[in-house]
Amino acid sequence: MQKVGIGVSVPRKESQDKVTGLAIYNTDYLSPKLLYAWLVTSLYAHAEIKSIDTSEAFKVVGVQAVITGDSYHLLCGPVIEDHPPLAKEKVRYFGEPLAVVIANSEAVAKEAAGKVKVEYNPLPVVNSLASALKEGAPLVHENVAFYKQVKPNEIFSKAGTNIAQHVKIRKGDLPEGWRQSEVIVESNFSLPQSNHIAMEPRNAIAEIKADGQVIIHASTQAPFDVRKILCRCFNLADTQVIVNTPLVGGGFGGKTNVQLEIIAYLASQAVHGRAVKLIESREQDMTSSPGHLGLEARVKIGATRDGTMKALEITLEVDVGAYVDSGSQMTRAMAADCTGPYHIDHVWCDAYGVYTNHTYVTAFRGFGRLSYVFAIERTMDKLAFALGIDPLELRLKNALKSEDTTPTMVRLNKSSIGNLPACLTKIKSMMNWQEGVRRETGSNKVVAKGISCLWKTSSSPPDATSGAIITINEDGTLNLNVGTVEIGSGSKTSLAQILAEKLSMDVNKIHVVMDVNTGISPSHWKTVASMTNFMVGNAVLDAAEDLVEQLRSIASIVLRCPPEVLEVGGGKVYLKEDPEIYIEINEIGNGYEYPEGNSIGGQVIGRGSFIMHHLVHMDKDTGKGKLGPAWTVGAQAVEVEFDTQNYTYKILKAATVIDAGKVLNPKGARGTITGGMCMGLGYGSRESCLYGEGGERKNPQLRTYHLMRFGENPTYLVDFVETPLIVAPYGLRGIAEHGIIGIPAALANALTTAAQVELNQTPLTPETIWQAKRGKLDDSL
Amino acid sequence: MVNLVKMDLIELAVNGEKRLVMARPADTLLHVLREQLGLTGSKPSCKNGDCGACTVLIDGQPIKSCLMLAVEALGHEITTIEGLKDSPIQRAFIDKFAFQCGYCTSGFIMNCHALSVIHPDAGDETIREWLQSNLCRCTGYEEITEAIKSVLAQEPKENNG
Ligand code: FES
Numbered sequence: 001m002q003k004v005g006i007g008v009s010v011p012r013k014e015s016q017d018k019v020t021g022l023a024i025y026n027t028d029y030l031s032p033k034l035l036y037a038w039l040v041t042s043l044y045a046h047a048e049i050k051s052i053d054t055s056e057a058f059k060v061v062g063v064q065a066v067i068t069g070d071s072y073h074l075l076c077g078p079v080i081e082d083h084p085p086l087a088k089e090k091v092r093y094f095g096e097p098l099a100v101v102i103a104n105s106e107a108v109a110k111e112a113a114g115k116v117k118v119e120y121n122p123l124p125v126v127n128s129l130a131s132a133l134k135e136g137a138p139l140v141h142e143n144v145a146f147y148k149q150v151k152p153n154e155i156f157s158k159a160g161t162n163i164a165q166h167v168k169i170r171k172g173d174l175p176e177g178w179r180q181s182e183v184i185v186e187s188n189f190s191l192p193q194s195n196h197i198a199m200e201p202r203n204a205i206a207e208i209k210a211d212g213q214v215i216i217h218a219s220t221q222a223p224f225d226v227r228k229i230l231c232r233c234f235n236l237a238d239t240q241v242i243v244n245t246p247l248v249g250g251g252f253g254g255k256t257n258v259q260l261e262i263i264a265y266l267a268s269q270a271v272h273g274r275a276v277k278l279i280e281s282r283e284q285d286m287t288s289s290p291g292h293l294g295l296e297a298r299v300k301i302g303a304t305r306d307g308t309m310k311a312l313e314i315t316l317e318v319d320v321g322a323y324v325d326s327g328s329q330m331t332r333a334m335a336a337d338c339t340g341p342y343h344i345d346h347v348w349c350d351a352y353g354v355y356t357n358h359t360y361v362t363a364f365r366g367f368g369r370l371s372y373v374f375a376i377e378r379t380m381d382k383l384a385f386a387l388g389i390d391p392l393e394l395r396l397k398n399a400l401k402s403e404d405t406t407p408t409m410v411r412l413n414k415s416s417i418g419n420l421p422a423c424l425t426k427i428k429s430m431m432n433w434q435e436g437v438r439r440e441t442g443s444n445k446v447v448a449k450g451i452s453c454l455w456k457t458s459s460s461p462p463d464a465t466s467g468a469i470i471t472i473n474e475d476g477t478l479n480l481n482v483g484t485v486e487i488g489s490g491s492k493t494s495l496a497q498i499l500a501e502k503l504s505m506d507v508n509k510i511h512v513v514m515d516v517n518t519g520i521s522p523s524h525w526k527t528v529a530s531m532t533n534f535m536v537g538n539a540v541l542d543a544a545e546d547l548v549e550q551l552r553s554i555a556s557i558v559l560r561c562p563p564e565v566l567e568v569g570g571g572k573v574y575l576k577e578d579p580e581i582y583i584e585i586n587e588i589g590n591g592y593e594y595p596e597g598n599s600i601g602g603q604v605i606g607r608g609s610f611i612m613h614h615l616v617h618m619d620k621d622t623g624k625g626k627l628g629p630a631w632t633v634g635a636q637a638v639e640v641e642f643d644t645q646n647y648t649y650k651i652l653k654a655a656t657v658i659d660a661g662k663v664l665n666p667k668g669a670r671g672t673i674t675g676g677m678c679m680g681l682g683y684g685s686r687e688s689c690l691y692g693e694g695g696e697r698k699n700p701q702l703r704t705y706h707l708m709r710f711g712e713n714p715t716y717l718v719d720f721v722e723t724p725l726i727v728a729p730y731g732l733r734g735i736a737e738h739g740i741i742g743i744p745a746a747l748a749n750a751l752t753t754a755a756q757v758e759l760n761q762t763p764l765t766p767e768t769i770w771q772a773k774r775g776k777l778d779d780s781l
Numbered sequence: 782m783v784n785l786v787k788m789d790l791i792e793l794a795v796n797g798e799k800r801l802v803m804a805r806p807a808d809t810l811l812h813v814l815r816e817q818l819g820l821t822g823s824k825p826s827c828k829n830g831d832c833g834a835c836t837v838l839i840d841g842q843p844i845k846s847c848l849m850l851a852v853e854a855l856g857h858e859i860t861t862i863e864g865l866k867d868s869p870i871q872r873a874f875i876d877k878f879a880f881q882c883g884y885c886t887s888g889f890i891m892n893c894h895a896l897s898v899i900h901p902d903a904g905d906e907t908i909r910e911w912l913q914s915n916l917c918r919c920t921g922y923e924e925i926t927e928a929i930k931s932v933l934a935q936e937p938k939e940n941n942g
């Protein structure tokens with residue numbers, strides 16, 4: 001019996017389509033019936049809209065409609081409804097959509113959009129976290145107290161300030177922690193906002209049928225959330241909205257946000273329901289749609305002289321930009337994991353989500369972890385230096401393990417947390433750590449290494465669900481239908497592998513439904529948080545069990561035996577004691593016909609579902625609670641070659657050892673990790689949203705906002721540890737986001753060692769290293 | 782009144798066929814290939830020459846089709862990803878797991894294909910020079926490197942990198 005399931009590098013199911021150009025993404029949806037929308041966006045970061053004159057735009061031949069924010073009384077948002085889909089009365093960030101032109105072609109829409117005249121009355125700009133938090137700072141939102149809270153248990157804003165969220169962690173007794181500490185280190189950190197840059201720009205199509213049926217085609221990670229939010233914003237019944245999502249050209253969290261779907265819906269409404277396609281230009285994708293949060297952090301850690309960590313006080317100020325979206329959730333998630341994967345008895349964390357006049361933010365790979373981990377892991381190195389202990393040994397000594405408690409007071413067990421010491425031990429030999437972390441190699445060159453650790457749980461709603469449906473074809477192959485979106489993580493293939501393993505079948509005999517249609521697909525919370533294989537995987541196993549039970553019951557009649565003596569595997573139902581007595585599943589999967597014509601059974605449909613359990617909202621005053629079922633842990637390292645004269649550097653190696661619980665698809669897993677590492681190196685070394693003095697965006701293009709390019713990548717070293725998570729399919733843990741999390745910190749630790757100056761901000765360009773070296777920010781000689 | 786509807790009927794040679802399309806003078810080749818011929822394998826991503834997702838071959842040379850006007854392609858042989866059938870680089874991309882979301886893939890494959898035809902003995906430096914014009918946000922470029930190397934001559938003549 002051929003078996004291809006878990007642990008095999010199965011090429012992704014959609015491979016052929018992706019190498020032949022036949023793979024269809026939402027941008028590829030073409031139809032002569034389509035109208036096209038183009039956004040008119042704000043040229044100011046904070047200004048009153050005095051007037052919008054659309055008369056010239058209307059004169060362009062081919063324009064169907066122009067809509068502006070003042071026609072709507074509409075506030076949306078997944079956590080707090082603070083966001084008008086088109087700016088009304090005032091704009092709050094540069095690039096904010098304030099009007100939309102709908103025309104027969106994109107060229108016409110764009111031309112006409114250029115003719116919409118907006119008069120602004122500039123307001124003082126909240127252009128940094130510091131200016132947002134100052135006494136008497138101008139308010140980005142004057143009426144926070146009146147906004148509807150969609151998730152009142154999860155957001156704590158302070159009226160009259162720019163503080164949109166305040167999360168507190170109070171674990172143990174902090175003064176006692178300081179008393180027990182013999183060495184205390186402190187540092188401040190600054191990490192700017194950045195962009196997701198999925199290669200497929202964000203886009204959506206909306207159509208409203210005569211009977212009110214709304215059809216959305218969206219490039220989204222969250223089709224079911226798109227439906228939910230549209231229903232909430234426009235008072236629609238959920239049967240009235242169908243969201244279709246084909247393959248998605250990358251998301252990285254950026255396509256969890258629901259924005260263009262709402263605007264496309266308004267656009268369609270304005271043209272009597274005709275189908276309207278809205279694709280953002282790259283520049284709009286980088287300024288009008290949300291990016292990745294910025295962070296300022298203050299960290300103070302205390303330890304005994306032998307390196308046992310005793311106390312942590314950490315303040316996180318998160319630049320969520322002009323609207324909350326999921327910024328408040330990331331603020332919460334960072335606070336919940338704020339220690340890093342280390343055991344500390346006394347912890348205080350204050351995490352603030354702060355409104356500014358920057359582009360708003362949404363989920364980004366790691367859901368905020370990459371930013372606070374930078375602060376913790378840099379401080380760990382500082383502590384190691386102060387104690388005279390090797391930085392890797394210090395981490396090993398304090399690594400969280402079973403029976404320890406997290407900052408939110410969850411007691412860990414052998415299953416819920418992976419094995420960090422094992423990861424550290426592996427990376428130690430992988431990076432040849434014993435040879436030392438800094439060596440001069442001649443001609444002004446230094447080779448240096450840096451390390452960091454990561455941990456992450458998911459932060460789903462406590463009632464997040466997934467479903468799965470399995471049917472059987474005439475040829476004995478199976479169809480697997482799930483509500484997760486294929487965004488590049490290979491999840492549809494992994495799920496087929498999980499099913500193949502469960503039914504001892506060749507994975508090639510399992511077809512997966514690639515596209516998601518919320519009217520047909522079993523629902524799934526969202527394709528985020530590295531939770532697909534866990535949540536949907538459990539639903540698939542449940543569906544497989546349902547399928548097996550039905551197959552055994554029909555086969556028991558045909559084979560004339562009790563169902564209990566039958567087993568399903570290899571496409572057959574067979575007698576456990578004698579596999580030679582069997583019936584093929586295709587003979588009974590759609591009804592069984594006896595030779596004389598009598599039939600029994602009918603279509604066998606395996607149904608499965610999964611719901612999160614035992615998750616608890618965080619307490620408002622102490623943070624006590626449980627956001628996710630388990631933690632993935634890992635260790636990462638970077639080796640650089642640094643030029644001590646001009647501060648340029650080359651990234652030689654980057655390493656990750658992660659506790660994957662179980663590796664489903666080795667090559668796929670490696671690619672997921674190295675992809676994350678590459679993105680982390682980009683973030684650490686070059687990526688940042690640059691805002692000018694008026695809050696205008698300075699680098700909204702791929703020639704001014706640089707990504708890692710081919711050949712700039714280092715040699716990757718990747719290995720896995722497998723500590724099963726017992727409640728997950730085959731023990732797997734989420735790993736899709738994690739490759740990025742510790743890399744900027746490891747890079748900064750390596751460069752700090754190389755340059756012998758504390759580097760506490762990103763991006764780490766030769767210029768910022770030079771500035772740190774000089775001890776001030778001006779560039780005069 | 783502004784009138785933007787002036788269009789010309791032009792004949793393009795695409796993937797070995799002659800195709801008639803209507804194009805405005807300002808229409809890019811990318812736009813016409815996708816919107817008029819349904820050849821959506823070439824992807825729009827930056828439309829500014831920065832990412833390579835729209836790469837096609839013009840007389841065998843890789844060109845970013847978002848930077849070329851459709852009328853400029855008159856008289857040239859255009860090859861899009863749809864015109865590539867079972868080529869070694871396509872197989873290599875699957876074997877080496879050289880894509881995730883796949884949105885950059887057509888552009889990378891076209892560029893790699895041209896490289897393997899024009900410089901079958903390319904060394905690391907040439908590979909790097911060529912492929913730096915394309916961006917991939919999902920992978921860390923490791924698998925793409927393996928894929929292109931696997932289709933180039935086993936022993937590169939050029940010895941660098
Ligand atoms: S779309 Fe042509 S180079 Fe980016």
Ligand code: FES
Binds near residue numbers: 199884918919
């Ligand atoms: S595979 Fe997604 S951008 Fe390259």
